[in-house]
Amino acid sequence: MPRFLLLLLSVFAVILALLPSCQTLRFYGQAIGGQAEILRKSRLNEQVRADPASRPALRDQLAAVEGIRHFASDHLSLPGEASYGKYADLGRQHVVWVLYAAPEFSLEAKTWRYPAVGKMDYRGYFRERDTVALSGQLRSDGYDVFVGGVDAYSTLGWFHDPVLNTFVNYPDIDLAETIFHELTHRKVFRRGDTVFNESLANTVAEEGVKRWLRHEGRLADLMKYEQRLVRRREFYREIDRSRWNLEKLYASGQSAPAMRQKKVAILAKLRDQFRVLQRRWGGRGLEAWLAQDINNGHIVSLKIYAEQMPVFEDLLKRCDGNLDLFFKQAGHLKLPKK
Secondary structure, rough: OOOHHHHHHHHHHHHHHOOHHHHHHHHHHHHHHHHHHHHHHEEEEEHHHHOOOOOHHHHHHHHHHHHHHHHHHHOOOOOOOHHOOOEEOOOOOOOOEEEEEEOOOOOHHHHHHEOOEEEEEOEEEEOOOHHHHHHHHHHHOEEEEEEEEEEEEEEOOOOOOOOEEOOOOOOHHHHHHHHHHHHHHHOOOOOOOHHHHHHHHHHHHHHHHHHHHHOOOOOOHHHHHHHHHHHHHHHHHHHHHHHHHHHHHOOOOOHEEEEEEEHHHHHHHHHHHHHHHHHHHHOOOHHHHHHOOOOOHHHHHHHHHHHOOHHHHHHHHHHOOOHHEEEEEEHOOOOOOO
């Protein structure tokens, strides 16, 4: 048996021995299998690029990855040398499927506890059918649920994460943003605090892309990226406005039928605002959000990733852009409650 599988199985064998329920055993069983598959299928980027069977486009993307991860190490104080030196083709569109859930009249995310990382505001599976099964169970229990495919995740330094087919074909700016985000999790991770971890990673990813584009002399692309960030903030402002209205409604003490009716109206208005943004942006963007029924699960998923970004952006300014100092202070930062 390969050494990495022995390590993986030994680590998880200890975890499994401490977990009592059959459902928990099944969850960690699929986690072992999914992570083992990634490690088993991983090959050095150089080997993939030298393989005559590799597509030219894949070779080009892996070359781009090499530049991005070295920039992360050399200029962003991120552990770029420790990850993304290998490539794995999993033969599927997403690496995992993640579920977010909240009660019908609350924006308090349902949480799950995990060994080593603590409480987290979502549940992820390597098989889509497992996520769908859990979502059905939670809906029957009265939860609003959102399920989405995820293309990349970090093992937080337990393993050297590879590039995956699920995101290797991203445009290079999105590729860089993804890699900087995931490397931030490896750099700084606060146990049991999803909002802290994701807001920090988003902040570093955006700042990293801007510095990378400036370093590459791609000033036109930098301008376009900054315009994208403006649109992203406009999107989040609409989410925040709806979230505030929903939280006010849920705290009002009204009857369930009355809250249900007003909730529908608030979320309908959010969809209308998305259409306004889409027209302002030239008729593109937000198609996925307009094609689905938005619920508390969707709001929770966005809250996790953006709620505390302004705090980290302010910290970066107070550190005069010094990322070494920023990461040191971020590790001890106490976030304001919202």
